[in-house]
Amino acid sequence: MIIDHPLLGPRDAAEFTYMGDAKLIDRPDWQSDTAAQDFYEYGYLRDNPAGWHDELWFHEAGDRSWLVVTRNTVTHEISKVALARDVARAKGRSK
Amino acid sequence: MRYSGFKVIKEALTGHKGWKPAWRDPEPQSDYDIIIIGGGGHGLATAYYLAKEYGQKRIAVLEKGWIGGGNVGRNTTIIRSNYLLDGNEPFYEFSLKLWEGLEQDFNYNAMISQRGILNLIHSDAQRDAFIRRGNAMLLNGADAEMLSTEQIKARYPFLNTQDARFPIKGGLAQHRGGTVRHDAVAWGYARGADSRGVDIIQNCEVTGFRIENGKCLGVETSRGYIGAKKIGCAVAGSSSRLMSKADMRLPMESHVLQAFVSEGLKPVLPGVVTFGAGHFYVSQSDKGGLVFGGDLDGYNSYAQRGNLPTVEDVCEGGMAIFPAFGRARLLRMWGGIMDMSMDGSPIIDRTHIDGLYFNGGWCYGGFKATPASGFCFAHLLTNDAPHPTATEYRFDRFEKGLMIDEKGMGNQPNLH
Numbered sequence: 001m002i003i004d005h006p007l008l009g010p011r012d013a014a015e016f017t018y019m020g021d022a023k024l025i026d027r028p029d030w031q032s033d034t035a036a037q038d039f040y041e042y043g044y045l046r047d048n049p050a051g052w053h054d055e056l057w058f059h060e061a062g063d064r065s066w067l068v069v070t071r072n073t074v075t076h077e078i079s080k081v082a083l084a085r086d087v088a089r090a091k092g093r094s095k
Numbered sequence: 096m097r098y099s100g101f102k103v104i105k106e107a108l109t110g111h112k113g114w115k116p117a118w119r120d121p122e123p124q125s126d127y128d129i130i131i132i133g134g135g136g137h138g139l140a141t142a143y144y145l146a147k148e149y150g151q152k153r154i155a156v157l158e159k160g161w162i163g164g165g166n167v168g169r170n171t172t173i174i175r176s177n178y179l180l181d182g183n184e185p186f187y188e189f190s191l192k193l194w195e196g197l198e199q200d201f202n203y204n205a206m207i208s209q210r211g212i213l214n215l216i217h218s219d220a221q222r223d224a225f226i227r228r229g230n231a232m233l234l235n236g237a238d239a240e241m242l243s244t245e246q247i248k249a250r251y252p253f254l255n256t257q258d259a260r261f262p263i264k265g266g267l268a269q270h271r272g273g274t275v276r277h278d279a280v281a282w283g284y285a286r287g288a289d290s291r292g293v294d295i296i297q298n299c300e301v302t303g304f305r306i307e308n309g310k311c312l313g314v315e316t317s318r319g320y321i322g323a324k325k326i327g328c329a330v331a332g333s334s335s336r337l338m339s340k341a342d343m344r345l346p347m348e349s350h351v352l353q354a355f356v357s358e359g360l361k362p363v364l365p366g367v368v369t370f371g372a373g374h375f376y377v378s379q380s381d382k383g384g385l386v387f388g389g390d391l392d393g394y395n396s397y398a399q400r401g402n403l404p405t406v407e408d409v410c411e412g413g414m415a416i417f418p419a420f421g422r423a424r425l426l427r428m429w430g431g432i433m434d435m436s437m438d439g440s441p442i443i444d445r446t447h448i449d450g451l452y453f454n455g456g457w458c459y460g461g462f463k464a465t466p467a468s469g470f471c472f473a474h475l476l477t478n479d480a481p482h483p484t485a486t487e488y489r490f491d492r493f494e495k496g497l498m499i500d501e502k503g504m505g506n507q508p509n510l511h
Contacts, residue, residue: 014404018394044493045344048335050397073395
Protein backbone atom coordinates (compact mmCIF):
# COMPACT_ATOMS: atom_id res chain seq x y z
CA MET A 1 0.00 0.00 0.00
CA ILE A 2 1.13 3.55 -0.77
CA ILE A 3 -0.07 6.34 1.51
CA ASP A 4 -0.11 9.80 -0.11
CA HIS A 5 1.23 11.87 2.79
CA PRO A 6 -0.17 15.45 2.69
CA LEU A 7 3.29 16.93 3.38
CA LEU A 8 5.72 14.37 1.97
CA GLY A 9 3.91 12.84 -1.00
CA PRO A 10 3.51 9.10 -1.69
CA ARG A 11 5.19 6.94 0.98
CA ASP A 12 5.31 3.15 1.48
CA ALA A 13 2.83 2.01 4.15
CA ALA A 14 5.68 0.02 5.76
CA GLU A 15 7.03 3.35 7.09
CA PHE A 16 3.85 3.78 9.14
CA THR A 17 2.41 2.15 12.24
CA TYR A 18 -1.31 1.47 12.24
CA MET A 19 -3.03 2.98 15.29
CA GLY A 20 -6.69 2.01 14.80
CA ASP A 21 -10.02 3.66 14.12
CA ALA A 22 -9.87 7.45 13.64
CA LYS A 23 -12.81 7.76 16.04
CA LEU A 24 -10.16 7.49 18.77
CA ILE A 25 -9.63 11.24 18.15
CA ASP A 26 -12.98 11.81 19.87
CA ARG A 27 -11.92 11.18 23.45
CA PRO A 28 -14.90 11.21 25.85
CA ASP A 29 -15.37 13.87 28.51
CA TRP A 30 -13.88 12.53 31.75
CA GLN A 31 -16.20 14.73 33.82
CA SER A 32 -19.38 13.39 32.26
CA ASP A 33 -21.82 11.41 34.44
CA THR A 34 -21.47 8.54 31.98
CA ALA A 35 -17.67 8.72 31.78
CA ALA A 36 -17.06 5.12 32.93
CA GLN A 37 -19.35 3.69 30.25
CA ASP A 38 -18.07 6.17 27.63
CA PHE A 39 -14.43 5.26 28.25
CA TYR A 40 -15.23 1.54 28.16
CA GLU A 41 -16.83 1.99 24.74
CA TYR A 42 -14.03 4.31 23.61
CA GLY A 43 -11.31 1.93 24.75
CA TYR A 44 -12.75 -1.41 23.76
CA LEU A 45 -15.60 -1.32 21.22
CA ARG A 46 -15.01 -0.80 17.51
CA ASP A 47 -17.23 -0.49 14.42
CA ASN A 48 -14.77 -2.64 12.44
CA PRO A 49 -16.57 -2.13 9.09
CA ALA A 50 -16.04 -4.07 5.87
CA GLY A 51 -15.61 -1.18 3.43
CA TRP A 52 -14.54 2.43 3.89
CA HIS A 53 -12.81 3.08 7.20
CA ASP A 54 -11.22 6.26 8.61
CA GLU A 55 -8.12 5.18 10.48
CA LEU A 56 -5.03 6.56 12.19
CA TRP A 57 -1.57 5.90 10.76
CA PHE A 58 1.54 7.14 12.58
CA HIS A 59 4.51 7.96 10.33
CA GLU A 60 6.95 6.30 12.70
CA ALA A 61 9.82 5.87 10.24
CA GLY A 62 9.21 9.27 8.69
CA ASP A 63 8.21 12.71 9.96
CA ARG A 64 6.31 11.22 12.96
CA SER A 65 3.07 12.92 12.00
CA TRP A 66 -0.29 11.24 12.57
CA LEU A 67 -2.58 10.84 9.56
CA VAL A 68 -6.25 10.07 9.10
CA VAL A 69 -6.35 7.67 6.15
CA THR A 70 -9.65 6.74 4.50
CA ARG A 71 -9.09 3.20 3.28
CA ASN A 72 -11.31 0.41 2.03
CA THR A 73 -10.81 -2.66 4.23
CA VAL A 74 -12.09 -4.97 1.49
CA THR A 75 -9.81 -3.76 -1.33
CA HIS A 76 -7.02 -1.88 0.56
CA GLU A 77 -7.72 1.11 -1.74
CA ILE A 78 -6.97 4.53 -0.18
CA SER A 79 -9.25 7.41 -1.16
CA LYS A 80 -8.21 10.26 1.16
CA VAL A 81 -5.36 11.23 3.48
CA ALA A 82 -5.33 14.15 5.93
CA LEU A 83 -3.17 15.26 8.83
CA ALA A 84 -4.79 14.04 12.05
CA ARG A 85 -3.96 17.43 13.54
CA ASP A 86 -6.16 19.20 10.98
CA VAL A 87 -8.98 16.68 11.51
CA ALA A 88 -8.83 17.11 15.30
CA ARG A 89 -8.74 20.91 15.06
CA ALA A 90 -11.71 20.91 12.70
CA LYS A 91 -13.57 19.07 15.47
CA GLY A 92 -12.61 21.79 17.97
CA ARG A 93 -9.79 19.88 19.68
CA SER A 94 -6.44 21.36 20.86
CA LYS A 95 -7.30 24.99 20.22
CA MET B 96 -21.81 -45.26 6.61
CA ARG B 97 -18.88 -46.01 8.86
CA TYR B 98 -15.40 -45.83 7.39
CA SER B 99 -13.04 -48.71 8.17
CA GLY B 100 -10.10 -50.58 6.70
CA PHE B 101 -12.46 -53.40 5.73
CA LYS B 102 -14.71 -50.93 3.87
CA VAL B 103 -11.75 -49.50 1.93
CA ILE B 104 -10.68 -52.99 0.80
CA LYS B 105 -14.24 -53.97 -0.13
CA GLU B 106 -14.71 -50.79 -2.20
CA ALA B 107 -11.32 -51.25 -3.85
CA LEU B 108 -12.39 -54.71 -5.03
CA THR B 109 -15.81 -53.57 -6.26
CA GLY B 110 -14.83 -50.50 -8.29
CA HIS B 111 -15.50 -47.86 -5.61
CA LYS B 112 -19.20 -47.77 -6.46
CA GLY B 113 -20.47 -47.89 -2.88
CA TRP B 114 -19.20 -44.53 -1.57
CA LYS B 115 -21.90 -42.02 -0.71
CA PRO B 116 -21.64 -38.24 -0.20
CA ALA B 117 -20.41 -37.60 3.34
CA TRP B 118 -23.29 -35.23 4.11
CA ARG B 119 -26.72 -34.36 2.66
CA ASP B 120 -27.67 -31.12 0.90
CA PRO B 121 -31.02 -30.37 2.56
CA GLU B 122 -33.46 -27.54 1.89
CA PRO B 123 -33.86 -25.23 4.90
CA GLN B 124 -36.94 -25.87 7.04
CA SER B 125 -39.08 -22.97 8.27
CA ASP B 126 -37.83 -23.23 11.84
CA TYR B 127 -35.35 -25.07 14.05
CA ASP B 128 -34.59 -25.44 17.74
CA ILE B 129 -31.03 -24.19 17.24
CA ILE B 130 -29.39 -22.41 14.32
CA ILE B 131 -25.61 -22.09 14.09
CA ILE B 132 -24.44 -19.32 11.77
CA GLY B 133 -21.12 -20.22 10.18
CA GLY B 134 -20.15 -23.58 8.66
CA GLY B 135 -16.50 -23.45 9.64
CA GLY B 136 -14.66 -25.61 12.11
CA HIS B 137 -16.20 -24.01 15.20
CA GLY B 138 -19.76 -23.92 13.85
CA LEU B 139 -19.69 -27.51 12.64
CA ALA B 140 -18.06 -28.70 15.86
CA THR B 141 -20.79 -26.90 17.82
CA ALA B 142 -23.52 -28.64 15.82
CA TYR B 143 -21.75 -31.99 16.21
CA TYR B 144 -21.46 -31.74 19.99
CA LEU B 145 -24.99 -30.34 20.33
CA ALA B 146 -26.32 -33.46 18.64
CA LYS B 147 -23.90 -35.99 20.08
CA GLU B 148 -23.13 -34.83 23.63
CA TYR B 149 -26.10 -32.65 24.51
CA GLY B 150 -28.89 -34.61 22.81
CA GLN B 151 -30.29 -31.63 20.91
CA LYS B 152 -32.59 -32.11 17.91
CA ARG B 153 -33.65 -29.92 14.98
CA ILE B 154 -30.32 -28.16 14.46
CA ALA B 155 -29.20 -26.29 11.34
CA VAL B 156 -25.83 -24.87 10.31
CA LEU B 157 -26.11 -21.93 7.90
CA GLU B 158 -23.08 -21.19 5.72
CA LYS B 159 -22.93 -18.37 3.20
CA GLY B 160 -20.43 -20.16 0.94
CA TRP B 161 -19.28 -23.76 1.24
CA ILE B 162 -18.39 -25.39 4.54
CA GLY B 163 -14.77 -25.23 5.61
CA GLY B 164 -14.02 -22.42 3.16
CA GLY B 165 -12.93 -19.89 5.79
CA ASN B 166 -10.26 -19.99 8.44
CA VAL B 167 -10.45 -23.74 9.11
CA GLY B 168 -8.98 -24.11 5.63
CA ARG B 169 -6.66 -21.09 5.88
CA ASN B 170 -4.50 -21.78 8.94
CA THR B 171 -1.17 -23.43 9.73
CA THR B 172 -2.81 -26.52 11.31
CA ILE B 173 -1.01 -26.45 14.66
CA ILE B 174 -2.53 -27.85 17.85
CA ARG B 175 -1.06 -27.16 21.30
CA SER B 176 -2.06 -26.14 24.82
CA ASN B 177 0.93 -24.07 25.95
CA TYR B 178 -0.89 -21.12 27.49
CA LEU B 179 -0.10 -19.33 30.74
CA LEU B 180 -3.23 -17.81 32.24
CA ASP B 181 -5.90 -19.56 34.30
CA GLY B 182 -8.69 -18.35 32.01
CA ASN B 183 -7.04 -19.99 29.00
CA GLU B 184 -4.96 -23.03 29.91
CA PRO B 185 -7.73 -25.38 31.19
CA PHE B 186 -9.74 -24.61 28.04
CA TYR B 187 -6.88 -25.28 25.61
CA GLU B 188 -5.87 -28.44 27.48
CA PHE B 189 -9.48 -29.63 27.24
CA SER B 190 -9.23 -28.93 23.51
CA LEU B 191 -6.00 -30.90 23.14
CA LYS B 192 -7.55 -33.88 24.95
CA LEU B 193 -10.51 -33.74 22.55
CA TRP B 194 -8.07 -33.66 19.60
CA GLU B 195 -6.41 -36.81 20.95
CA GLY B 196 -9.62 -38.81 20.72
CA LEU B 197 -11.22 -36.98 17.81
CA GLU B 198 -10.60 -39.36 14.91
CA GLN B 199 -12.13 -42.32 16.76
CA ASP B 200 -14.91 -40.09 18.05
CA PHE B 201 -16.12 -38.87 14.67
CA ASN B 202 -14.81 -41.83 12.62
CA TYR B 203 -12.84 -39.72 10.17
CA ASN B 204 -9.14 -39.54 9.36
CA ALA B 205 -8.00 -36.04 10.30
CA MET B 206 -4.31 -37.04 10.17
CA ILE B 207 -3.74 -35.83 13.73
CA SER B 208 -0.01 -36.03 14.31
CA GLN B 209 1.35 -35.33 17.80
CA ARG B 210 4.82 -34.54 16.56
CA GLY B 211 5.50 -32.01 19.30
CA ILE B 212 5.97 -28.26 19.42
CA LEU B 213 9.19 -26.56 20.52
CA ASN B 214 9.42 -22.89 21.56
CA LEU B 215 13.06 -21.79 21.35
CA ILE B 216 14.71 -19.66 24.05
CA HIS B 217 17.39 -17.07 23.27
CA SER B 218 17.85 -15.15 26.52
CA ASP B 219 17.82 -15.65 30.28
CA ALA B 220 14.64 -13.59 30.67
CA GLN B 221 12.93 -15.74 28.09
CA ARG B 222 14.02 -18.89 29.92
CA ASP B 223 12.46 -17.58 33.15
CA ALA B 224 9.22 -16.76 31.32
CA PHE B 225 9.05 -20.17 29.67
CA ILE B 226 9.77 -22.04 32.91
CA ARG B 227 6.85 -20.13 34.43
CA ARG B 228 4.65 -21.00 31.47
CA GLY B 229 5.72 -24.66 31.59
CA ASN B 230 4.82 -24.81 35.28
CA ALA B 231 1.41 -23.26 34.58
CA MET B 232 0.85 -25.93 31.94
CA LEU B 233 1.84 -28.74 34.34
CA LEU B 234 -0.47 -27.34 37.02
CA ASN B 235 -3.36 -27.60 34.57
CA GLY B 236 -2.61 -31.18 33.61
CA ALA B 237 -0.84 -30.45 30.32
CA ASP B 238 2.62 -31.75 29.46
CA ALA B 239 5.65 -29.49 29.30
CA GLU B 240 9.37 -30.11 29.30
CA MET B 241 12.31 -27.71 29.34
CA LEU B 242 14.91 -28.92 26.85
CA SER B 243 18.62 -28.12 27.03
CA THR B 244 20.59 -26.93 24.01
CA GLU B 245 22.07 -30.44 23.69
CA GLN B 246 18.62 -32.06 23.63
CA ILE B 247 17.51 -29.63 20.94
CA LYS B 248 20.68 -30.27 18.96
CA ALA B 249 19.95 -34.00 19.01
CA ARG B 250 16.48 -33.47 17.52
CA TYR B 251 17.27 -30.58 15.16
CA PRO B 252 20.97 -31.02 14.27
CA PHE B 253 20.97 -28.31 11.59
CA LEU B 254 19.98 -25.50 14.00
CA ASN B 255 22.83 -23.08 14.71
CA THR B 256 22.75 -22.98 18.50
CA GLN B 257 25.90 -20.81 18.74
CA ASP B 258 24.62 -17.88 16.65
CA ALA B 259 26.15 -14.63 17.98
CA ARG B 260 22.94 -12.60 17.84
CA PHE B 261 20.31 -15.22 18.78
CA PRO B 262 22.05 -18.17 20.48
CA ILE B 263 19.66 -21.01 21.34
CA LYS B 264 19.72 -21.39 25.12
CA GLY B 265 17.11 -24.14 25.31
CA GLY B 266 13.45 -24.58 24.61
CA LEU B 267 10.03 -25.32 26.02
CA ALA B 268 8.61 -28.46 24.46
CA GLN B 269 5.07 -29.77 24.47
CA HIS B 270 5.34 -33.26 23.05
CA ARG B 271 1.57 -33.73 22.74
CA GLY B 272 1.27 -30.72 20.43
CA GLY B 273 1.36 -31.26 16.71
CA THR B 274 -0.46 -30.78 13.42
CA VAL B 275 -3.75 -31.83 11.86
CA ARG B 276 -5.11 -32.10 8.31
CA HIS B 277 -7.26 -28.99 8.73
CA ASP B 278 -9.88 -29.48 6.00
CA ALA B 279 -10.58 -32.97 7.32
CA VAL B 280 -11.59 -31.42 10.63
CA ALA B 281 -14.41 -29.49 8.96
CA TRP B 282 -15.43 -32.50 6.88
CA GLY B 283 -15.29 -34.91 9.83
CA TYR B 284 -17.45 -32.68 12.01
CA ALA B 285 -19.84 -32.03 9.10
CA ARG B 286 -20.25 -35.73 8.43
CA GLY B 287 -20.66 -36.52 12.12
CA ALA B 288 -23.26 -33.78 12.58
CA ASP B 289 -25.14 -34.65 9.40
CA SER B 290 -25.40 -38.33 10.35
CA ARG B 291 -27.04 -37.21 13.61
CA GLY B 292 -29.69 -35.23 11.77
CA VAL B 293 -28.14 -31.75 11.61
CA ASP B 294 -29.10 -29.83 8.45
CA ILE B 295 -25.99 -28.28 6.91
CA ILE B 296 -27.27 -25.58 4.57
CA GLN B 297 -24.67 -24.11 2.25
CA ASN B 298 -24.99 -21.02 0.04
CA CYS B 299 -27.30 -19.54 2.65
CA GLU B 300 -26.13 -16.11 3.80
CA VAL B 301 -27.62 -14.55 6.91
CA THR B 302 -28.69 -11.00 5.99
CA GLY B 303 -30.33 -9.97 9.26
CA PHE B 304 -31.79 -10.96 12.60
CA ARG B 305 -35.49 -10.71 13.48
CA ILE B 306 -35.46 -9.21 16.97
CA GLU B 307 -38.65 -8.27 18.83
CA ASN B 308 -38.86 -7.03 22.43
CA GLY B 309 -35.25 -7.96 23.14
CA LYS B 310 -35.66 -11.51 21.87
CA CYS B 311 -34.17 -12.97 18.71
CA LEU B 312 -36.82 -14.97 16.86
CA GLY B 313 -34.92 -16.02 13.77
CA VAL B 314 -32.72 -14.97 10.88
CA GLU B 315 -33.35 -13.45 7.47
CA THR B 316 -31.28 -15.30 4.91
CA SER B 317 -30.66 -15.31 1.17
CA ARG B 318 -32.95 -18.38 1.14
CA GLY B 319 -35.76 -16.84 3.17
CA TYR B 320 -36.67 -16.36 6.82
CA ILE B 321 -35.77 -19.18 9.23
CA GLY B 322 -37.05 -19.17 12.82
CA ALA B 323 -35.21 -20.64 15.78
CA LYS B 324 -35.43 -20.81 19.57
CA LYS B 325 -31.71 -20.21 19.90
CA ILE B 326 -29.19 -18.79 17.46
CA GLY B 327 -25.43 -19.17 17.82
CA CYS B 328 -22.97 -17.09 15.79
CA ALA B 329 -19.54 -18.55 14.96
CA VAL B 330 -18.21 -16.62 11.99
CA ALA B 331 -14.64 -15.74 13.03
CA GLY B 332 -13.26 -12.84 10.98
CA SER B 333 -16.74 -11.67 9.99
CA SER B 334 -17.97 -11.42 13.61
CA SER B 335 -18.29 -7.61 13.62
CA ARG B 336 -20.06 -7.63 10.24
CA LEU B 337 -22.61 -10.19 11.37
CA MET B 338 -23.26 -8.80 14.85
CA SER B 339 -23.68 -5.25 13.47
CA LYS B 340 -26.93 -6.60 11.98
CA ALA B 341 -28.08 -6.98 15.60
CA ASP B 342 -26.80 -3.44 16.34
CA MET B 343 -23.91 -4.77 18.39
CA ARG B 344 -20.40 -3.33 18.44
CA LEU B 345 -17.78 -5.88 19.41
CA PRO B 346 -14.45 -5.50 21.23
CA MET B 347 -12.70 -6.58 18.06
CA GLU B 348 -10.88 -5.56 14.92
CA SER B 349 -10.59 -7.80 11.85
CA HIS B 350 -7.02 -8.22 10.64
CA VAL B 351 -5.36 -10.18 7.85
CA LEU B 352 -2.83 -12.88 8.76
CA GLN B 353 -0.73 -14.43 6.03
CA ALA B 354 0.56 -17.99 5.89
CA PHE B 355 3.00 -19.63 3.53
CA VAL B 356 3.90 -23.04 2.07
CA SER B 357 7.17 -23.88 0.36
CA GLU B 358 7.68 -26.45 -2.38
CA GLY B 359 7.75 -30.05 -1.16
CA LEU B 360 11.00 -31.19 0.44
CA LYS B 361 12.29 -34.48 1.81
CA PRO B 362 11.60 -34.84 5.55
CA VAL B 363 13.72 -32.22 7.32
CA LEU B 364 11.66 -30.91 10.23
CA PRO B 365 10.20 -33.53 12.59
CA GLY B 366 8.05 -31.20 14.73
CA VAL B 367 6.73 -27.68 15.02
CA VAL B 368 9.38 -25.06 15.88
CA THR B 369 8.87 -21.45 16.94
CA PHE B 370 11.59 -18.79 16.87
CA GLY B 371 11.77 -16.93 20.17
CA ALA B 372 13.50 -13.76 19.01
CA GLY B 373 11.20 -12.91 16.11
CA HIS B 374 7.69 -14.02 15.29
CA PHE B 375 8.15 -17.08 13.09
CA TYR B 376 6.91 -20.64 13.36
CA VAL B 377 7.20 -23.58 10.99
CA SER B 378 6.26 -27.20 10.53
CA GLN B 379 6.54 -29.62 7.64
CA SER B 380 3.39 -31.06 6.15
CA ASP B 381 3.08 -34.73 5.26
CA LYS B 382 3.34 -33.69 1.60
CA GLY B 383 6.73 -32.15 2.38
CA GLY B 384 5.95 -28.44 2.16
CA LEU B 385 7.24 -26.17 4.91
CA VAL B 386 4.17 -24.48 6.42
CA PHE B 387 5.06 -21.24 8.16
CA GLY B 388 3.79 -17.88 9.33
CA GLY B 389 4.46 -14.90 11.53
CA ASP B 390 2.92 -11.54 12.34
CA LEU B 391 -0.33 -9.96 11.22
CA ASP B 392 -0.13 -7.31 8.50
CA GLY B 393 -1.37 -5.01 11.26
CA TYR B 394 -4.24 -2.99 9.78
CA ASN B 395 -7.99 -3.66 9.60
CA SER B 396 -8.75 -5.84 6.60
CA TYR B 397 -11.40 -8.13 5.19
CA ALA B 398 -9.45 -8.74 1.97
CA GLN B 399 -8.14 -12.28 2.66
CA ARG B 400 -4.83 -11.21 1.15
CA GLY B 401 -1.93 -9.32 2.62
CA ASN B 402 0.93 -7.16 1.42
CA LEU B 403 4.58 -7.77 0.60
CA PRO B 404 6.31 -6.02 3.56
CA THR B 405 4.86 -8.68 5.87
CA VAL B 406 6.01 -11.45 3.52
CA GLU B 407 9.53 -10.05 3.74
CA ASP B 408 9.31 -9.73 7.53
CA VAL B 409 8.14 -13.33 8.03
CA CYS B 410 10.78 -14.70 5.66
CA GLU B 411 13.50 -12.69 7.45
CA GLY B 412 12.44 -14.34 10.71
CA GLY B 413 12.69 -17.72 9.03
CA MET B 414 16.11 -16.98 7.56
CA ALA B 415 17.40 -15.83 10.96
CA ILE B 416 16.73 -19.22 12.52
CA PHE B 417 16.75 -21.62 9.53
CA PRO B 418 19.15 -20.20 6.90
CA ALA B 419 18.99 -23.52 5.02
CA PHE B 420 15.32 -22.92 4.21
CA GLY B 421 16.36 -19.97 2.06
CA ARG B 422 17.02 -22.48 -0.73
CA ALA B 423 13.38 -23.58 -0.77
CA ARG B 424 11.04 -21.72 -3.09
CA LEU B 425 7.73 -20.34 -1.89
CA LEU B 426 4.92 -22.31 -3.48
CA ARG B 427 1.87 -20.46 -2.26
CA MET B 428 0.66 -17.99 0.33
CA TRP B 429 -2.70 -16.75 1.47
CA GLY B 430 -4.40 -14.49 3.98
CA GLY B 431 -7.13 -15.23 6.49
CA ILE B 432 -9.25 -12.72 8.39
CA MET B 433 -8.78 -12.85 12.16
CA ASP B 434 -11.29 -11.42 14.62
CA MET B 435 -8.63 -9.89 16.89
CA SER B 436 -10.12 -9.20 20.30
CA MET B 437 -8.98 -6.46 22.65
CA ASP B 438 -7.11 -8.83 24.98
CA GLY B 439 -6.15 -11.59 22.56
CA SER B 440 -8.62 -14.07 24.06
CA PRO B 441 -11.98 -15.29 22.72
CA ILE B 442 -15.58 -14.78 23.76
CA ILE B 443 -18.10 -17.62 24.21
CA ASP B 444 -21.10 -15.99 25.80
CA ARG B 445 -24.75 -14.99 25.62
CA THR B 446 -25.47 -11.56 24.16
CA HIS B 447 -27.82 -9.02 25.75
CA ILE B 448 -30.46 -10.23 23.25
CA ASP B 449 -32.45 -13.28 24.39
CA GLY B 450 -31.83 -16.32 22.23
CA LEU B 451 -28.71 -14.87 20.55
CA TYR B 452 -25.34 -16.39 21.46
CA PHE B 453 -21.85 -15.51 20.33
CA ASN B 454 -18.61 -17.40 19.77
CA GLY B 455 -15.69 -15.42 18.36
CA GLY B 456 -12.64 -13.27 18.95
CA TRP B 457 -10.31 -16.20 18.34
CA CYS B 458 -7.53 -13.98 17.05
CA TYR B 459 -5.06 -16.22 15.26
CA GLY B 460 -5.44 -19.09 17.70
CA GLY B 461 -8.79 -20.47 16.61
CA PHE B 462 -7.80 -23.69 14.89
CA LYS B 463 -6.34 -25.48 17.91
CA ALA B 464 -9.42 -24.46 19.88
CA THR B 465 -11.91 -25.98 17.42
CA PRO B 466 -13.05 -29.05 19.43
CA ALA B 467 -13.30 -27.28 22.80
CA SER B 468 -14.86 -24.20 21.23
CA GLY B 469 -17.60 -26.36 19.71
CA PHE B 470 -18.02 -28.34 22.93
CA CYS B 471 -18.23 -25.26 25.16
CA PHE B 472 -20.53 -23.38 22.77
CA ALA B 473 -22.83 -26.41 22.62
CA HIS B 474 -22.79 -26.47 26.44
CA LEU B 475 -23.71 -22.78 26.58
CA LEU B 476 -26.49 -23.14 24.00
CA THR B 477 -27.96 -26.09 25.87
CA ASN B 478 -27.63 -24.93 29.48
CA ASP B 479 -27.51 -21.11 29.22
CA ALA B 480 -24.45 -21.37 31.45
CA PRO B 481 -20.77 -21.56 30.49
CA HIS B 482 -18.83 -24.81 30.34
CA PRO B 483 -16.48 -25.10 33.38
CA THR B 484 -13.40 -24.52 31.17
CA ALA B 485 -14.84 -21.41 29.47
CA THR B 486 -16.22 -19.38 32.36
CA GLU B 487 -13.93 -16.39 31.76
CA TYR B 488 -14.69 -15.91 28.05
CA ARG B 489 -17.33 -13.31 28.85
CA PHE B 490 -18.48 -10.23 26.96
CA ASP B 491 -18.33 -8.02 30.04
CA ARG B 492 -14.74 -8.78 31.01
CA PHE B 493 -13.46 -5.58 29.35
CA GLU B 494 -15.96 -3.45 31.22
CA LYS B 495 -15.06 -5.13 34.51
CA GLY B 496 -11.30 -5.18 34.05
CA LEU B 497 -11.11 -8.99 33.87
CA MET B 498 -9.07 -9.21 30.67
CA ILE B 499 -7.26 -12.43 29.76
CA ASP B 500 -4.22 -10.83 28.18
CA GLU B 501 -1.56 -13.52 27.59
CA LYS B 502 0.93 -11.08 26.10
CA GLY B 503 0.13 -8.09 28.32
CA MET B 504 -0.36 -5.83 25.30
CA GLY B 505 -3.51 -3.98 26.36
CA ASN B 506 -6.27 -3.00 23.96
CA GLN B 507 -4.15 -3.03 20.79
CA PRO B 508 -5.67 -5.89 18.79
CA ASN B 509 -2.91 -5.96 16.17
CA LEU B 510 -0.27 -6.67 18.83
CA HIS B 511 -1.82 -9.82 20.32
